[in-house]
Amino acid sequence: xxxxxxxxxxxxxxxxxxxxxxxxxxxxxxxxxxxxxxxxxxxxxxxxxxxxxxxxxxxxxxxxxxxxxxxxxxxxxxxxxxxxxxxxxxxxxxxxxxxxxxxxxxxxxxxxxxxxxxxxxxxxxxxxxxxxxxxxxxxxxxxxxxxxxxxxxxxxxxxxxxxxxxxxxxxxxxxxxxxxxxxxxxxxxxxxxxxxxxxxxxxxxxxxxxxxxxxxxxxxxxxxxxxxxxxxxxxxxxxxxxxxxxxxxxxxxxxxxxxxxxxxxxxxxxxxxxxxxxxxxxxxxxxxxxxxxxxxxxxxxxxxxxxxxxxxxxx
Amino acid sequence: xxxxxxxxxxxxxxxxxxxxxxxxxxxxxxxxxxxxxxxxxxxxxxxxxxxxxxxxxxxxxxxxxxxxxxxxxxxxxxxxxxxxxxxxxxxxxxxxxxxxxxxxxxxxxxxxxxxxxxxxxxxxxxxxxxxxxxxxxxxxxxxxxxxxxxxxxxxxxxxxxxxxxxxxxxxxxxxxxxxxxxxxxxxxxxxxxxxxxxxxxxxxxxxxxxxxxxxxxxxxxxxxxxxxxxxxxxxxxxxxxxxxxxxxxxxxxxxxxxxxxxxxxxxxxxxxxxxxxxxxxxxxxxxxxxxxxxxxxxxxxxxxxxxxxxxxxxxxxxxxxxxxxxxxxxxxxxxxxxxxxxxxxxxxxxxxxxxxxxxxxxxxxxxxxxxxxxxxxxxxxxxxxxxxxxxxxxxxxxxxxxxxxxxxxxxxxxxxxxxxxxxxxxxxxxxxxxxxxxxxxxxxxxxxxxxxxxxxxxxxxxxxxxxxxxxxxxxxxxxxxxxxxxxxxxxxxxxxxxxxxxxxxxxxxx
Numbered sequence: 001x002x003x004x005x006x007x008x009x010x011x012x013x014x015x016x017x018x019x020x021x022x023x024x025x026x027x028x029x030x031x032x033x034x035x036x037x038x039x040x041x042x043x044x045x046x047x048x049x050x051x052x053x054x055x056x057x058x059x060x061x062x063x064x065x066x067x068x069x070x071x072x073x074x075x076x077x078x079x080x081x082x083x084x085x086x087x088x089x090x091x092x093x094x095x096x097x098x099x100x101x102x103x104x105x106x107x108x109x110x111x112x113x114x115x116x117x118x119x120x121x122x123x124x125x126x127x128x129x130x131x132x133x134x135x136x137x138x139x140x141x142x143x144x145x146x147x148x149x150x151x152x153x154x155x156x157x158x159x160x161x162x163x164x165x166x167x168x169x170x171x172x173x174x175x176x177x178x179x180x181x182x183x184x185x186x187x188x189x190x191x192x193x194x195x196x197x198x199x200x201x202x203x204x205x206x207x208x209x210x211x212x213x214x215x216x217x218x219x220x221x222x223x224x225x226x227x228x229x230x231x232x233x234x235x236x237x238x239x240x241x242x243x244x245x246x247x248x249x250x251x252x253x254x255x256x257x258x259x260x261x262x263x264x265x266x267x268x269x270x271x272x273x274x275x276x277x278x279x280x281x282x283x284x285x286x287x288x289x290x291x292x293x294x295x296x297x298x299x300x301x302x303x304x305x306x307x308x309x310x311x312x313x314x315x
Numbered sequence: 316x317x318x319x320x321x322x323x324x325x326x327x328x329x330x331x332x333x334x335x336x337x338x339x340x341x342x343x344x345x346x347x348x349x350x351x352x353x354x355x356x357x358x359x360x361x362x363x364x365x366x367x368x369x370x371x372x373x374x375x376x377x378x379x380x381x382x383x384x385x386x387x388x389x390x391x392x393x394x395x396x397x398x399x400x401x402x403x404x405x406x407x408x409x410x411x412x413x414x415x416x417x418x419x420x421x422x423x424x425x426x427x428x429x430x431x432x433x434x435x436x437x438x439x440x441x442x443x444x445x446x447x448x449x450x451x452x453x454x455x456x457x458x459x460x461x462x463x464x465x466x467x468x469x470x471x472x473x474x475x476x477x478x479x480x481x482x483x484x485x486x487x488x489x490x491x492x493x494x495x496x497x498x499x500x501x502x503x504x505x506x507x508x509x510x511x512x513x514x515x516x517x518x519x520x521x522x523x524x525x526x527x528x529x530x531x532x533x534x535x536x537x538x539x540x541x542x543x544x545x546x547x548x549x550x551x552x553x554x555x556x557x558x559x560x561x562x563x564x565x566x567x568x569x570x571x572x573x574x575x576x577x578x579x580x581x582x583x584x585x586x587x588x589x590x591x592x593x594x595x596x597x598x599x600x601x602x603x604x605x606x607x608x609x610x611x612x613x614x615x616x617x618x619x620x621x622x623x624x625x626x627x628x629x630x631x632x633x634x635x636x637x638x639x640x641x642x643x644x645x646x647x648x649x650x651x652x653x654x655x656x657x658x659x660x661x662x663x664x665x666x667x668x669x670x671x672x673x674x675x676x677x678x679x680x681x682x683x684x685x686x687x688x689x690x691x692x693x694x695x696x697x698x699x700x701x702x703x704x705x706x707x708x709x710x711x712x713x714x715x716x717x718x719x720x721x722x723x724x725x726x727x728x729x730x731x732x733x734x735x736x737x738x739x740x741x742x743x744x745x746x747x748x749x750x751x752x753x754x755x756x757x758x759x760x761x762x763x764x765x766x767x768x769x770x771x772x773x774x775x776x777x778x779x780x781x782x783x784x785x786x787x788x789x790x791x792x793x794x795x796x797x798x799x800x801x802x803x804x805x806x807x808x809x810x811x812x813x814x815x816x817x818x819x820x821x822x823x824x825x
Contacts, residue, residue, distance in 0.1 A: 004814045007821045015817075017647055018807040063698075090753040121696035128699035130749065183755070192754055213816050280819050 012285030014276055019252075023290075027169070027251025028272050035248045036270040040084040040141055045247055051240060052266045054258075055144040059084070066123050069142055070116060078145040081123060083131040085138045091131030092187070093122050094145060094159075109158055110185050146266060149259040151232055157181045157221040160258050162188045162268055163199070163237055166278055166286070167253040170245035171305045172238045173289040173313065175199040176281040177206055177231065182221045190277050195219060197226045198282030202314040204234025210281040235306070236265045242302040244270055282315070289313060323805050327798035334794030341789060345606045348598040351784035355431050355598045357389060358529045360536075360567070361590045362426045366582040368418040373398070373581040378525075378570035379426055381409035386567055387433035389604050394425035407572035422582070430567065431601055443545055446515035458495055463517050473519045473546040474560065480510055481542070481558035504540040506555040508573050511542070520545040524552070525576070526568040527589055536589035538576060541566070599788055618790060631664065633786040636796045638663055638773040643803050645769050650810030653766040654743045654750075661736045662766070663773035669731040671774055675767060677717065677732050682763065684713050685744040686751070693748070707741040 008015075014023070036042055046053045057079060058072040073079050073095075081093040093114075099105035104116045114122075123140045125131070132138040152161040159180030166174040176196045183193030190196050195216060197209035209216045209226040218225055231237065241255040244267065254274025257265050279286055292312060300308060341347040364377060379402065380388065393400045398413040413424055451459055466483065470476040483493055484506050496509045507523040514521040521544040527536040541562065542553040552562040570576070577587050603619045618626055638660035645651045653659055666674035688709045692702055714732045721729020743766070751759035776782060785792055809817075 001811075001814065004818075004821055005809050008809055008814065008817055011820055013809075013817050013820045015807070015809040015813050016650070017810060021805070021807045090749070117696065124696075124698055130699050191758070210819070213819070215819050276817075280817065283819060283822075285820060 008285070012288035012291075013279055014286040014290075016276065018287075019276060023252045024273060028253075029249070032249050033272050036250065036253070036272045038084050039082070039086070039269055040139060042248075042267075042270050043141075043143075046244075046267055049243065049247055051243055051247065052263060054080075054146055054260070054263075054266050054268065057142045057144065059139050059141050060123055060127065061139040063124060063127055066120050066127070069119070069123060069140075072142060076144075079142055080145045081119065081126070081140055081142050083126040083138050084141050085129075085132035086126075091122075091126055093119065095119070096145070146258045146268070147261045149232070149261045151229075152177075152179070152259060154222060155179050155219050155224045155226060155229065156188075157184075157219070159184070159188055159194075162256045162258045163231065163265075164196075164274065164278060165237065165241035165255045165257065166274055167241050167245050167255055168286075168290055169251050169293050170242055170300075170302065171293045171309050172201065172241045172255075173293065173309060174278050174282055174284070174286060175201060175237070175241075176278050177229075179209070179219060179226070181211075181219070190275070195226065196277060196281040197229075198278070198284070198315075199231065200313075200315040201238070202310045204231040204237070205229065206231065207282060207315065210277060213277075213280060215280075215283075232259070233264055238306040238309070239302060240265055240267055242305045246302060248272075284315070320805055323801050327801050330794040330798040330801075334791045334798070337791040338789050341602075341791075345602050346598070347602040347788050349785065349789075351780045354595040355601050357429055357431045357594050357596045357601065358567075359427060359429050359592045359594065360527070360529075361592075363588045363590070364424040364426075364577055364585065365421055366579060366585040368420060368422050369581045369583050371417070371581045373413070373415045373418055373422070373579070375413045375424065375577065375579040375582065376410050377413070377424070377426060377577050378407060378574070379409045379411050380428060380430070380567065380569050382571075383430065383568050384562065385432060385564065386430045387605070389429040389431055389601060391426070391428040394427065395423075398422075398424065407574050408570040410570075431596075432564075442547075443520040445518050446520050448516045448518065449512050455495060458491075458493075459513060459516055462493065462496075462513065467517065473514075473544055474551055476517060476519065477510070477514065477521070477542070477544050477551070477553055478558050478560065480513060481506070481553060481555060484510060485556060485558060502540075503555045504573070507540045507542045510555060514544060522571050523573055524568050524571045526566055526570075527591065528563065529565040529567050529591055529593065531593045533589070533591040536591050538569070538589070539566070543571070618787065629790075630783070630787050631667075633790055633793065634777040634783065635660055635664070636793050637776050637782055637786065640796050640800055641773045641776050642769060643800055645772060647803060647806060648810060650812035650816075651765045651769055652762045653769050654746050654762055655739070655766075658739050658743055659766050659770035660773050661739050662770035663777055665731075665735045666770065666774040667778060668734045669728060671771060673728040673731070674774070675771065677729070677735065678767060678770070680717070681710065681713055681732070681735065681740060682744055682747065685710050685740065686748055689744050689748045693752075703741065703745055706744055707738060710737050710741045710744065 034041060035045060040059055043053050043056055057076065058069065060066060060069055069081070077098065078096045081095070083091040086092065094109040095106045096109050097107045099107060099113055105113050106116070106119060108114055126138055126140040129136050129138045146160050148156065148160050155161070156179045161177055161179045163175060163177050165172045176198050178188040178190060179195045179197070180188050181193055181195055185192070188194050190210075193212075195209045195211050198207035199205070200207060206227055206229040211220060217227055237257050240257055244255045245251075245253060248270060250270075250272050252272075252274070254271035256268040256271065258268050260266050276286075296308075342349055362377065364375070366375075379391070381404065393402075393411060395413050397418065398415045400411055400413050402409060402411045404410075411426060462480075462483065466476055466479045470479045484497055484501065496513070497505055501509075504523065511521045511523060521542060524541045524543045525538050526541070527538060530536075540555060542555045544551050544553070551560060553560050577585060579585060599619075603617070606617075618629055621629070639657065642653070642657065642660060646653065646656075662674075662678060669677060685706060689706055692705055697705065714735065714737065717732045718730050721732075747759050747763055750762060
C-alpha cells in the first residue's frame with residue numbers, strides 16, 4: 001500500500017487533499033470564485049476581452065420572468081438552458097428542436113420530448129437554486145446551442161464533446177477531450193459516464209481514453225478508435241485557455257472549450273476546482289508539470305506560454 | 316506554507332499540552348477515574364450524642380476523625396439545633412466543640428462523616444520525639460525496671476519489644492510485676508495505656524489510638540483501642556489484647572490518647588452512639604465531592620456543576636466531536652463520499668437509541684421510501700422549497716407509520732425511529748434524488764452506502780463505553796480531538812481510495 005503511494009508520488013500524481021490544500025487554496029483566491037462560478041459573469045467578462053463564447057440569448061433571473069423564455073427562443077429552433085451557478089454539468093437542458101406535431105412540445109437531445117410547462121418547471125428549479133452548489137437563488141441562461149464539428153460526431157454519442165484544458169499559472173499544462181456516451185446521456189462529463197481522452201499538448205493528437213477510472217481505446221457506443229485523432233485548430237484551443245488566466249486570475253483553472261462547426265473553438269465554461277481524472281486520461285501526473293512551470297524565471301505572455309507548453313510537454 | 320504548517324503543529328501541540336495537563340491533573344490529582352465501571356465503597360459514620368442539659372451554659376467536646384490512615388474524608392457535617400460549633404485541632408486529633416448558653420431537657424447532637432478507602436493515606440503522622448520515662452513511686456518503679464529488663468532481653472527492636480511486652484501484660488498467668496500495673500481484669504484501653512507508660516520507660520514513643528471497625532451496617536459500633544508505637548522510621552500498630560501487629564483494613568482511627576470521646580460541661584446522662592452504614596458510589600461522584608472539598612478551580616468549571624438534565628444533554632453533545640473526527644478521517648484520509656458532511660454523525664446519534672442493526676434497517680427503509688415519494692414529486696413539478704417541505708412532511712409521516720406498524724407487530728425497536736433527525740433525512744433524500752437524476756443510480760447508491768458506512772463507524776466510536784465516559788468526565792480531551800483534526804487538516808497525502816482510483820498511473824508514464 002505504501003509502495004503504491006510512493007509510486008504515485010514518484011509519478012507526480014496530484015491527490016484531492018493536495019489539490020485542495022496546496023493548489024486551490026494557494027492559487028485560487030476565494031474572491032475570484034464568483035467570476036467562474038457565475039457563468040453569466042464569465043460570459044460577460046469573456047465578451048469584454050474578445051474571447052469567443054456561445055451567444056447568450058437571454059438570462060432569466062426571477063420566477064416572475066419564467067414565461068418569457070418561450071418568446072426569446074421563438075426565432076431559434078435549438079438552444080441550451082443552463083443554471084448560471086451549476087456544477088458538473090448538472091441542470092443543463094439541451095433543446096434540439098420543436099415537435100412537428102405540436103407547437104408546445106420540444107425535443108431534447110436524448111430524443112425525449114418535453115412540454116413548455118416542463119421547461120418552465122426546469123427554469124423555475126434553476127432559479128430557486130436546485131442546481132446551485134451554494135444552494136441560493138440562481139439564474140437561468142438560455143444560449144446558443146453549439147453544433148458539434150463533424151470531426152467529433154463519430155466519436156461522440158450525441159451531445160457536445162468538449163476539450164478540458166487545465167491551466168496552471170496561465171500555462172495550459174494538460175488537456176483532454178471529453179466524449180459523451182449513452183451512459184452519460186449526451187453530457188460530456190466524466191463522472192456522468194463520458195469518456196475522456198488525453199491530448200498531446202504539442203500536436204493536439206489524442207491519446208487513449210478513460211471511462212470511469214479505466215483506460216479505454218475505443219468509444220464504448222460508436223466503437224470508433226479514440227486515440228490518434230488530430231484535433232483541428234489546436235493552437236486556438238490552447239491560446240483561448242491561456243487567455244482565460246488573464247481573464248480571471250485563477251492560478252489553477254479548468255477551461256472547457258467546444259468546437260463549433262461554424263464558430264470554431266468557443267469557451268463553454270471555466271472551473272475553479274477542476275477534477276483530477278485528466279491525469280488518468282493522460283496517464284501523467286500533474287505535479288511534475290506544475291514544478292516545471294514553478295521553476296520558470298522568464299515572464300511569458302499568453303502566446304509565449306502556449307509556445308512554451310507545446311515544446312515542454314510532448315508525449 | 317512552511318510557516319503555516321509550523322503554526323498548525325504549534326497550535327496542536329499547545330492544545331495537546333493544555334488538554335493533557337488538565338486531564339492528568341484531574342486523573343492523578345483529583346482522582347477522577349479513567350475507567351467507566353468500578354464503584355467505590357463509602358461509609359457513612361454517624362455519631363449521636365444525647366444528654367440531659369444541666370444547669371448553666373453547655374460546652375461539649377467530641378473527638379472527630381482527623382488522621383485516618385487508609386481512609387479519606389469525603390464530607391462531614393454537624394447537626395445540632397441551637398448550638399454553635401467549632402471544629403479544631405487538639406493534641407488527641409480533631410475535636411468539635413458545641414456551645415450553648417442555656418438549654419432544657421434532652422439535647423441531641425449529631426456528627427456525620429462520609430469516608431472512603433484511600434490507600435494513598437498510609438503514613439499517619441510525623442516522627443514523634445522520644446518520650447520521657449515515667450517517674451513512678453516504689454514499688455511500681457522497681458517492678459517496671461524489672462519488667463523492662465526482662466522484655467528487653469527477649470527482644471531485638473521496638474517492634475518485638477512491644478510484642479513481648481503485650482504478651483506479658485495479657486497472659487492469664489501474669490506475674491505480680493505485671494499485675495500491679497494492669498489489675499486483674501484488664502481492658503484493651505487499660506493495657507494500651509499501661510503499655511504506653513512502660514514503652515516510654517524503654518524510650519519507645521507510643522500512644523493509644525481509638526477508632527471503630529467499619530462494617531456493612533452497624534447500629535452501635537464499639538470504640539476499639541489499639542496501641543501504636545514508632546520504631547524510629549514508621550508507625551506500627553498492635554492489638555493490645557492479642558499482641559498481633561498490623562491494623563485491619565477496616566479500622567477507622569478516630570482519635571488518639573486516653574481522653575474520653577465526649578466531654579461535657581453543663582450536661583449529664585450522656586449517651587454516645589456510633590452508627591455505620593456502607594454504600595456504593597460512583598468514583599466520579601467521589602472525585603467530584605473531593606474536588607469540591609478542595610475548592611479546586613477545575614471542579615468549579617466542570618460539567619458536574621450543571622443541572623442533571625443539562626449534563627445529560629452534554630453527555631451526548633460531547634460525543635459529536637468524536638463523530639466529526641471519524642468523518643474527517645474517513646473522508647479526507649480514506650476518501651469515502653457521503654451526503655452532507657455531518658449527516659452521518661447525526662444518524663449515528665440516532666443509532667445510539669435504535670442499535671446499529673435496526674438503525675441501519677430503518678434508515679435504509681426510510682430513505683428508500685422517501686426517495687420513491689421524491690421521484691413522484693419530481694413529476695408534479697413543484698418549486699424547490701415547497702418540494703423540500705413536502706419531502707419533510709412525508710418523512711415525518713413515514714416515521715409515524717413505521718412506528719405504529721412495528722408496534723402492532725410487536726417490534727418495539729420501531730418506536731425509536733422517531734429519534735432519527737427528520738430534517739437531515741429529508742435533505743439526504745433530496746440530495747440523493749438529485750445525484751440519482753444527474754449522475755445516475757450507481758453513484759447515488761454508492762454515496763448513500765458511504766454515508767451509512769460512515770454513520771456506522773461514527774456510531775461504533777461514539778457508542779464505546781470508554782469514549783462516553785472519557786469525554787464526559789474529561790471534556791478537556793476534546794482539545795486533543797481538535798488538535799488531531801487540525802493536524803489532519805494539513806494532510807495532503809493521497810486518500811486511501813485514490814491509490815485505487817489512480818491505479819493506471821501507478822504503472823508510470825508510457
